[in-house]
Amino acid sequence: MSVADQTIRQLRATILYSLDYDLLSTAEFTSERLIAQNPNNLDSIHLYALVLYKRKRYKTAYNLTASYSVQHVGCSYMFAKSCLDLKCESDGISALTRTLPLWSQLSRADDTDSRYMPDNVACYILLAKLYASVGDVRRSALNYSQVLNINPYMFEAFEELCKMGVKVKVNSIYKVNTIDEISGSLFKNVQPISADEKKGGFGFSDQKSDSRHFFKTPAHSSTGPANGGSVAQTPEQQSHTILATPRVKQLQMPDAPNRKAAKSSNFDGFKHPSAPTDSIRRKSSRNSTSITSRLLGHPLNTLTDSNFTATSGVTGASSAGSQNSKREGAGIKRVIGSTFSNAGMVGNEPRPDILQRSNDQQLLGTYAKLAKGFKAMCFYDCFKAIRIFDSLPENERNTPWVLGKLGRLHFEIVNYEEAENYFIKLRQLDRTRIEEMEYYSTLLWHLHKEMDLSFLSHELHEISKDSPEAWIAVGNLFSLNREPDEAIKCFQKANQVDKNFAYSYTLQGHEYLSNDAFENALECFRHAILLDKRHYNAFYGIGMVYLKLGDFRKAEFHFRKAVEINPVNVILICCVGMVLEKLGKKEQALRQYIFASRLQPLSMLALFKKAQALISLKRYDLALKDFEKLENLAPDEASVHFLLGKLYRIYGRKNDAIKQFTIALNLDPKGSHLIKEALESLEDEEDVDTTGHDS
Template identity: 30%
Template structure:
């Protein structure tokens, strides 16, 4: 009798204990899910202070490295990298190491950033977050002057994610980019399609069961006293769902939390599974997987032509990612999408049956709004201007885009509750080859032919953008302008493209057209500061003081923490010959962005104007440490050494600048001057001829050629060159002064006096006035006596 009484008591006690434990666990899971959802909503609405508060609350209540990542992401998005640095220091997960490296990079702790991405004790460890991780590591190598390693990782980033445009930009800046047609070709199309398919199915796994999660969440919050033990067991077995954050196992548990209205997870800016990565996207690009197709049947595509008109060539595959176990994925996906599992409620089953045949299509528009870091250009003078027509700005009010129709995606799969992350559906490759095959994307269905068409259209535009930018970085500016002119009207008339056009004209020393292009860019994108540092230098050369002052005021009101704004102010003061104030403003630009090479160069120009040559040399060298292909700094160093009469050093630096920018007639002119100073006159004349051919309207090489001929006593040839030069620069006093010197040496004193007088009438500088007057006073003296006196 005692035994029979004891059994029910033990059974009731264990049941009560299990009920209390289950209730406690459910409350904890619900609490964590609500907190995480609150943080995500705050981040999505840019309420960083609120997101940080609840992230700290979350970490205190549920300490884990995943929650620390969320807190660090909040601080990074709030531009507080130092906080993220201290939070993540010593963490080991791949996502943590990436975020830690990102915070180190923003704090200019490049050695620590490299150690986080490539641990010394794990030499074969994979770089976290795929393309984004390789891109960040490439930046670290670039700014630590390891060009070969930087190029390797930028290429790796592009191979993993062909839409990582910033990696291609960096390759162009380093002078290591392949032709855009090769980078954004057929291989890139296949890679993008596979990534897109993987991403859409990962998104599908999180979208189709939104209603189930909400239902499960509401059931989980019911008190255990109101349900039977059997119901409690059933609920506790179904209340967890993992959302794949990437294919590397970096997942975020939502545990039944309510989702945003559109059913899309906003985990954070640094943890998105999209293959179209932003510059510092923390999500690793998905692995290249086989062609995929939704499991659910589609009545509109069942009768479609089965011929493979939109086939993705499965034989061309990029290197496979070793961390994906495809056998396990197929095994899991077979369980996920089999129809043998019981549905959780008759209501959901009926709903799924009613919505099984629902379809929608979307019309996708594409565009770009990228920005790039400009290398800068020094204040090289020329009197030559060309007139080339720049396209008009389109009427943006008339641009209309079809947003497409919303779709209820695969409702027959809503009843499946998944407890494993990273699972992929098992699919039939043949079905995807059909033109009518459809894929979900953020609640919208796209058929396979539209995916192929969209990919081809995006890549065709990227080929034009990429080739134009590559040619610009190679200083083949006329070729770059021709490529940009092939862009569609709506893409040509964007702020980024017009700024690139303005920079190209600037490098061609065509300041009027550069001014026109930059003015259009300002009109189209008044909020963008892309290329405005160069625009201010264009106005400096045009001596447009009023426009330059207005531009500087507009930029400083737009963003007073941008280096471009302070470069414009510095150019204002430099135009007014207030070099000390100009230098302070350029130093402020350097303080705001120590990696802004052009600001260092502008500082150096002002130091040289103040004759502080040692400080100028240091500033030029700082610019070269940031960008070894910054030809303006090489040119500036050559000018310093030329003034110091260190002609061999000057020749070396001018030649290096000329190798980087072989089309600059001004650099070639000064290289010829250095060669002439080294008594290498034949080489000097050859270089001057090249400079004249590079830009017929640039007066500098013709003037230098005449001086070399005069020193070689080839007076007739020198006078011929100067007579031709008068047509291009009729108001240049130095031309008439040199002609006067030649006529004096030819003992043609009347012509010499005439040309000296013409030179004085053109109001030369005070130094030139003194030189010309001294020559006029010695005009009737023999050359030997004139030289002695």
């Protein structure tokens, strides 16, 4: 080996060591020495670009690799990564697709000197991100599907597909075989399992295999080359029918508390719905009088007259378990030992390939549960997602990712007590976690826990003042303290920190809405939809703006768009019903309320609006039954007692009416003028009855 070769080898080893231990200054200095020794070596240029990228010198890395982006996989990859950060996505897509024949067949190298060279999985993920950044959801989904086809353990790809609204077939990705399938090769043939069988059994399939089983078939499909190169072609040329009805809809979970909480009434929040599990159902019954969602926090008079003022907002799978318990593992040993005395055994030990396959099946089973739970959450099937996550083993359930998702799910079904418990567990486990904290701060906003929210916002700001979650928490604190101008500034700061964070734009829009700054609110909501086309809360916000402006047709359109994205949200369904009432379509409105009450029988909002609609249609018998249920669900709600008193008055039950009016007066002194008028009219009727009797 020549002196020059020894020098280059030493320099490369130093760079790799520095990269391993994040010694970037040394890595950059050494990379310059390496380039000086061999300026035309593409591997050296790739290493130098990697160091520059890690030092966040994106433009320098871009310029360095631009001339070599179609000649070398590593240079192409670093060029494309720099393009993603510099918002030059089209250049990055062009470079990666032109080198696709080079990297589409690559796999992870075992050579330690090549460990920083990207493989096909890394390139597909980067290409998917580039397509997503330019709004090409279909091609992005196609590339993410290739990732799962090669390696189903790349869970990031599955998460992004679900957020896009792609209906992924989880069981086709995470194939959990039965015990007979695991040991089937032994019963059929005692020969050792081939490499291909191992590859298939572990859930990894060849890149050229058909991935149609991952997803439901779209309306239009065509044939084409089945290798990785098809990703770079037009969607019509793809052989992998990945999407179910390709729609340009990206999904993100519901966000944004809507501001301006009621001062005098907490009723028009809704009760969290009855849950499929007994534990959730018991919590729902116990907390039915204390939970509010602040969708319709009007005072008493707005509930009883024709004017509607909406001042608050929306707060927001079957599981596939592991097929290999310890008992089943023991069963494998007994069957193998008794049926084929030495088949599948190495000496007195079970065959390593069988144990390995069994272990992989256990891991695939866990991934299948996590995937099904996340998919159900993304498609707003909250109770199904909760059931799946709760069915995980305790050690898996008590991890930050799962605890964060459970807290968010309970937040979405307005089970605030349980949501808070999960977030507290999450913070006990990982005090420095930033993810999901925007929802926790919103939860504390809803619960009016100013001290806890203040502590959370200060702690998040100390941990990461450049994160949008920290500024959202501070903004929620100002909003809770009724300082809207300061809250808006904090949400704007969150927008500056992360321009793609739709949640902060939505919160800012709700803050403007609560202050009747309708044009500013519309701008924020529309920007949130531009970032996330499945952000139903922003559609709800636009609907609320038009509702306040009296444009009921546009309000109905946007509420229905929100319901299209989240069809089981009771608040959205009730909003559609309220707009229909404004348009004089009372029967259609009643059908919406009935549907909402069936979806969530313990939703006080749905039950109250249904009972109100029945009164307006003069179906007093049904309305009376609903208000008597509401009296038990919300004994501290003045509006319920007031309207129940009016019903008793219609039925001539004057003593019961006086009792309900008196309770309402004690609960809500601000509505005393309405209640006193009702009492006086009741007394006048008594006087008329007495006079008539005397005459």
